[in-house]
Amino acid sequence: MFKNNYSIFRYFSEKIVCIIFLIHSSFLFAQLTGKTDAIYSGTPWFDQNGNVVSAHGANIIMDNGKFYLFGEAHSDTNNAFAGFNCYSSKDLYNWKFERVALPVQNSGKLGPNRVGERVKVMKNPKTKEYIMFMHADSLTYKDQFVGYATSKTVKGPYNFKGPLLFNDKPIKKWDMGVFQDKDGSGYILIHGGEIYKLGEDYKSVVEQVNANMTSGFESPTMLKKDGLYYLIGSNLTSWERNDNYYYTSNSIRGPWISRGLIAPEGSLTWNSQSTFVLPIEGTKDTTYMFMGDRWSFPKQASAATYVWQPLLISGTSLSMRTYQEAWQINVSTGLASPIKTGDKIIENTDKQILYSGNWKHLNNGDAISESKSNEKCASFSIKFSGQQIALYSYVGTENGYARIVLSDKKGKVIVTSLIDMYSKSPLSTQLFRSQLLKKDTYTLTVYVTGERSNWSDKRKSNYGSTGDFVSLDKIIIQN
Numbered sequence: 001m002f003k004n005n006y007s008i009f010r011y012f013s014e015k016i017v018c019i020i021f022l023i024h025s026s027f028l029f030a031q032l033t034g035k036t037d038a039i040y041s042g043t044p045w046f047d048q049n050g051n052v053v054s055a056h057g058a059n060i061i062m063d064n065g066k067f068y069l070f071g072e073a074h075s076d077t078n079n080a081f082a083g084f085n086c087y088s089s090k091d092l093y094n095w096k097f098e099r100v101a102l103p104v105q106n107s108g109k110l111g112p113n114r115v116g117e118r119v120k121v122m123k124n125p126k127t128k129e130y131i132m133f134m135h136a137d138s139l140t141y142k143d144q145f146v147g148y149a150t151s152k153t154v155k156g157p158y159n160f161k162g163p164l165l166f167n168d169k170p171i172k173k174w175d176m177g178v179f180q181d182k183d184g185s186g187y188i189l190i191h192g193g194e195i196y197k198l199g200e201d202y203k204s205v206v207e208q209v210n211a212n213m214t215s216g217f218e219s220p221t222m223l224k225k226d227g228l229y230y231l232i233g234s235n236l237t238s239w240e241r242n243d244n245y246y247y248t249s250n251s252i253r254g255p256w257i258s259r260g261l262i263a264p265e266g267s268l269t270w271n272s273q274s275t276f277v278l279p280i281e282g283t284k285d286t287t288y289m290f291m292g293d294r295w296s297f298p299k300q301a302s303a304a305t306y307v308w309q310p311l312l313i314s315g316t317s318l319s320m321r322t323y324q325e326a327w328q329i330n331v332s333t334g335l336a337s338p339i340k341t342g343d344k345i346i347e348n349t350d351k352q353i354l355y356s357g358n359w360k361h362l363n364n365g366d367a368i369s370e371s372k373s374n375e376k377c378a379s380f381s382i383k384f385s386g387q388q389i390a391l392y393s394y395v396g397t398e399n400g401y402a403r404i405v406l407s408d409k410k411g412k413v414i415v416t417s418l419i420d421m422y423s424k425s426p427l428s429t430q431l432f433r434s435q436l437l438k439k440d441t442y443t444l445t446v447y448v449t450g451e452r453s454n455w456s457d458k459r460k461s462n463y464g465s466t467g468d469f470v471s472l473d474k475i476i477i478q479n
Contacts, residue, residue, distance in 0.1 A: 018377035018403075018447045034435030036093040038326045038339045041307040042271070042294060043390075043433045044417045047087065047097040052417065054301055055085050056293045057118040057219075059178065059276040063154045067092055067331075070101060070121045070132070074300035080139060081116035082301075084132070086155050092280075092289075092308075092329055101156035102132060102149050109136050109147065110160055118176050118219070120276070123154070124202045125184035131202040132158045133188065135174050141458050145170040146188060148203065164188070166196060166205035177276065179222040179252075187252065189220035193231065195252060209253045219244075223277040223288055223311075230318050232262060232290075234273045238457035239295035240464075241268035241424060248316045262290070262311075263320045268425045270323045271395075272307035282334020288313060289329070290320060294420075297455040297464070302418040303401060310336040325430045341430075342390060342476035346382065353475070355380045357448070368428070370394045374468040376450030383443045388478035390433040391446065395423035398467030400452035404432050409441040422453045422465040428473045439479075446470065 036045070045053040055071025062068070067089045073082040086101040102119070105111045115137040123130050132149040149158035163170035177189040186198035188205065195210035216236035223230050229249045235242040243265055247256040263269045272292030280287045292307040309320045310327065326339045346352055348371040349361060355371065357378025363369045370393075371380070391404070399421035406415040419431045447470075454464035 018379060034437055036435050038093060038328045039308050040326050040430065040433050041309065041323070042305050042325065042429055043431060044303075044305060044419065045095065046415075046435060047095050049097060050415070051097065052302060053087060053095050053097075053306075055087060056295070056300070056304055056306075057275050058291060058293075059120045060278045060291070061121055061123060061154070063123065066090055068098075068121070068154050069095060070119050072117055072119060073100065074304070076299045076301045078139075078298070079115060079300075080112070081110055081114045084116065084119040084134070084158075088155075091331060098155045099157070101151075102134075102158040102160060105160060108160075109143075109145075109162065110134075113139055115139060115141065117174075118275070120176075120178040121154075122178055122180050122186055122202060124186070124200075127201055129201070130154050130156075130158070131186075132156075133164065133176065133178055135176050136163075137174060141174065144174040145172050146176050146190075150203070161203070164203070164205060166208070171196065171205065175218040175220065177220045177222065179224075181224065181252070187222075189222055189231070191216065191218045191220060191233070193217050193220070193233070193247070193256065210256070213247075213254075213256060219274045219293075221274050221276050221291075223279065225286075225288065225313055228316065230277075230313075231256060232274045232277070232318075234269070238461070238463055239273075239297050239455060241271045241273060241294070243267070244269040244274050244292075246318055248318075257316075259316055259318070262318055266425060267323070268423075270307050270309065270320065271423055271425060271429075277311065280329055280331060280334050282330065282332055284333040284335055286334050287311075287329055287336045296420040296422075296453050299401060299418055299420065299451075299453065303420040303453070305420075323429075326433075341478075342388070343479045344386075344477040346384075346475040346477065348472040348474060352384075353380050353382050353472070368394070370471050370473050372469045372471045373448050374398075374400070374450075374470070376448055376468070378448045378470075379445055380472060381443055381445040382475060383441065384475075384477050385439075385441045386477045386479045387437045387439045388434050389442070389444050390430055390476040390478075391419075391444070392428055392473040392476065393421050393431050393471040394426065394428050394473050395421050395431070395471070396426040396469075397422070397424060397465060398469050399423070399471055400465055400468035401449045402470040403447040403449055405445045405447070406434055407443050407445070409443075411443075414442075418449070420453050421469070421471055444475070446472070 058071030192212040217233035452465040
């Protein structure tokens with residue numbers, strides 16, 4: 001098995017390092033902080049402290065020249081409410097962690113062992129108060145209602161007020177969203193297509209303007225362009241991705257007309273679930289940005305990512321025909337544009353890539369080549385010179401979690417992250433991209449964790465991966 005003492009040393013050293021990283025799933029090192037130059041979907045994002053951005057089921061509002069992102073914090077152990085986070089950004093690429101805008105309460109409906117999801121914030125145009133809405137529930141999803149919290153400042157802290165009332169009763173539903181019309185009217189969107197109009201202070205519901213019109217239709221979100229309303233939702237598949245679809249209407253009261261899917265059939269909305277659409281209004285155009293979640297239960301804190309894409313809108317047609325893994329937005333002009341993603345492509349069979357453990361190098365004859373392993377602590381590494389590195393893998397139904405470790409030329413770990421290679425819809429895609437680094441020499445190492453994304457929903461239906469494979473398609477280096 002071993003040709004010399006160095007091979008023995010290297011083998012056991014790699015095993016020890018792998019075990020350390022797998023035991024300590026939280027980050028052991030002060031992560032490198034750097035700049036990001038674009039929106040990269042499906043990859044971990046890092047804040048100013050080098051921590052993974054944790055803001056799912058989110059929305060964004062603009063306030064005093066900054067974008068504020070609100071989303072669910074998570075743990076890697078269960079789905080209990082862990083707080084709602086607030087981040088800020090001037091460019092939608094680089095996110096600053098501001099605070100936990102609404103923490104776990106000491107007790108009550110958003111206390112320990114409760115569920116808090118789909119956080120959305122709107123600024124009331126009359127009172128200037130910031131109102132936060134959310135789905136609150138029990139861990140068994142049997143005590144659902146739409147709740148709200150208030151704050152005098154955008155960052156919070158927010159004060160949880162309890163259920164949002166309609167005719168003196170809570171709205172006993174789960175997945176929800178919000179929409180603020182041009183005239184300042186606020187609306188609560190509920191799964192099934194229900195729409196409720198908020199009172200002038202946004203703290204109660206005064207009218208149901210649209211009744212339930214379909215089954216499922218979770219994670220509802222809405223946008224308006226040229227007087228036409230577009231209502232987007234997903235099928236009912238727990239945290240599994242599916243083909244999201246939409247309706248249009250000339251009035252928020254309906255009638256609503258079904259228009260079909262927003263992405264190619266079978267793409268599962270580019271492996272995501274809708275949560276919000278952000279209009280980025282500029283001096284030359286308005287880009288409508290679809291915000292989707294790529295869930296990863298149980299490692300929601302570490303491995304769940306985001307799919308943000310510019311929408312194509314023409315008349316009643318709304319779509320994301322192609323997947324843009326990297327794109328830029330000029331927040332002043334409102335114009336979106338693609339970006340070059342790298343200078344050098346290194347295929348998985350390249351001799352620069354060093355494999356440790358049992359790896360299969362496959363080529364099915366259709367120009368698809370990959371290296372894969374499900375042996376725990378098997379790894380591959382590459383030493384490179386440049387300022388950015390990206391990892392592409394073939395995601396599929398038998399794939400699991402991989403641990404990414406990026407170190408400098410002295411061996412100091414500067415970035416570590418967990419990535420999920422599972423997908424119900426197989427394809428080659430980018431799963432990791434470092435921030436822009438100081439141009440130097442680095443080493444990227446990827447380990448097989450022996451774990452997978454797998455879960456059951458409240459109906460006891462099973463979802464997720466059937467294997468622990470880690471896959472490598474190619475690596476891209478930006479010089």
